[in-house]
Amino acid sequence: MDPRTDPPTPAAPSAERHAQRTLLALSPAELVALFTGLGAQPFHARIARENVLRKGLLDWNAMTSLPATLRAELERELPILAGREAARSTAADRTTKLLLEFSRQAGRAAAVETVHMPSLALEHESDERGGATLCVSTQAGCPIGCPFCASGQLGLARNLASHEILEQYVRGRALGPLARSVVMGMGEPLLNYANLAVALDAVHDEMGLGSRRVTVSTVGFPDRLRKLAPGRPRFQLAISLHTPDQEQRDELVPAMRGVPIEEVLAAGDDWFHETGREVTYEYVLLRGVNDSAGHARRLADRLRGRRASVNLIPYNPVSESPYRRPDAAAVEAFRRTLLEARIVATVRWSRGVESDAACGQLRLRGAR
Numbered sequence: 001m002d003p004r005t006d007p008p009t010p011a012a013p014s015a016e017r018h019a020q021r022t023l024l025a026l027s028p029a030e031l032v033a034l035f036t037g038l039g040a041q042p043f044h045a046r047i048a049r050e051n052v053l054r055k056g057l058l059d060w061n062a063m064t065s066l067p068a069t070l071r072a073e074l075e076r077e078l079p080i081l082a083g084r085e086a087a088r089s090t091a092a093d094r095t096t097k098l099l100l101e102f103s104r105q106a107g108r109a110a111a112v113e114t115v116h117m118p119s120l121a122l123e124h125e126s127d128e129r130g131g132a133t134l135c136v137s138t139q140a141g142c143p144i145g146c147p148f149c150a151s152g153q154l155g156l157a158r159n160l161a162s163h164e165i166l167e168q169y170v171r172g173r174a175l176g177p178l179a180r181s182v183v184m185g186m187g188e189p190l191l192n193y194a195n196l197a198v199a200l201d202a203v204h205d206e207m208g209l210g211s212r213r214v215t216v217s218t219v220g221f222p223d224r225l226r227k228l229a230p231g232r233p234r235f236q237l238a239i240s241l242h243t244p245d246q247e248q249r250d251e252l253v254p255a256m257r258g259v260p261i262e263e264v265l266a267a268g269d270d271w272f273h274e275t276g277r278e279v280t281y282e283y284v285l286l287r288g289v290n291d292s293a294g295h296a297r298r299l300a301d302r303l304r305g306r307r308a309s310v311n312l313i314p315y316n317p318v319s320e321s322p323y324r325r326p327d328a329a330a331v332e333a334f335r336r337t338l339l340e341a342r343i344v345a346t347v348r349w350s351r352g353v354e355s356d357a358a359c360g361q362l363r364l365r366g367a368r
């Protein structure tokens with residue numbers, strides 16, 4: 001598939017909903033209709049959605065603000081969620097990773113990961129509200145094909161429906177209050193944007209997670225970014241750059257082959273001018289591949305003078321991958337070169353690495 005052309009039209013919402021009638025798959029208006037059909041009041045429907053989205057209640061019986069007879073009826077009539085928790089692993093730092101399975105759509109089942117990372121007491125980047133950061137997937141598998149990424153190795157199974165994206169937020173909220181979310185799980189968000197936007201609207205309006213607390217990470221299709229920016233999207237933008245060198249980016253981000261790095265950066269500049277929000281460039285550090293002093297200098301040359309910052313992500317080992325993580329000194333040297341060019345650079349060591357919580361690993365293990 002050529003990701004520069006438009007992605008397949010997402011399933012019409014009504015078709016999607018008839019496949020599975022759940023609380024999250026119904027629009028608020030449809031939920032009211034269903035409730036009044038059961039003899040309940042419209043405000044009962046609002047309470048139900050609020051219980052699920054704000055409080056993360058996953059069980060009708062826990063919703064004591066609804067009449068008991070209605071709860072019993074809903075228990076029979078309307079599942080809250082569509083997916084199944086197929087696996088869960090919790091690391092020593094309390095990072096919890098869920099493997100979720102969703103049923104077939106157009107013949108395709110979907111297994112995705114969602115990661116809940118409670119803030120650490122001493123972590124400054126963590127939120128003053130003390131909630132967790134949730135990492136969310138937008139596609140089952142991924143069509144981009146980055147050779148260092150676990151999701152890219154399996155190809156794309158299918159886009160997630162908007163309620164399947166929202167369900168990850170609800171299940172995450174059930175594990176504890178959310179302070180932030182990063183759309184950095186499986187998949188390329190801009191290739192399933194229509195569904196993601198519906199989910200993010202609910203996250204903003206109904207879960208109360210403000211748009212500065214949601215970061216969407218993309219390989220940065222320039223045309224798509226230019227179309228989205230005027231709509232004042234409800235998220236912070238992160239673009240996966242990974243190298244200052246065109247030939248190398250064509251290898252590390254195969255779906256972007258033929259898209260000049262300068263065009264990606266220009267789209268990032270336009271994003272800032274249009275939205276007033278700075279772009280973060282992500283850079284996965286791979287030992288001996290893109291972590292040299294020359295790479296750091298050339299990256300600094302590309303970014304000098306731009307309103308943007310860099311997140312350096314030391315590579316997270318994926319089983320059977322030939323890549324390795326640089327040592328801390330090499331990471332620090334890379335960062336210093338950027339800082340000397342007045343480019344704000346932060347190192348993001350990943351969480352939960354010891355218990356299979358590295359990106360994509362639960363699903364990769366399941367697939368083997």
Ligand code: SAH
Pocket residue numbers: 144146148149150183184185186187188189217218219239240282283284313314315316317318359
């Ligand atoms: N398709 C989007 C979201 C992918 S995941 C994108 O490419 O931005 C979010 C980030 O994690 C991306 O920057 C991706 O390159 C990075 N990543 C993937 N696998 C990784 C690994 N094994 N170690 C460290 N970072 C990884």
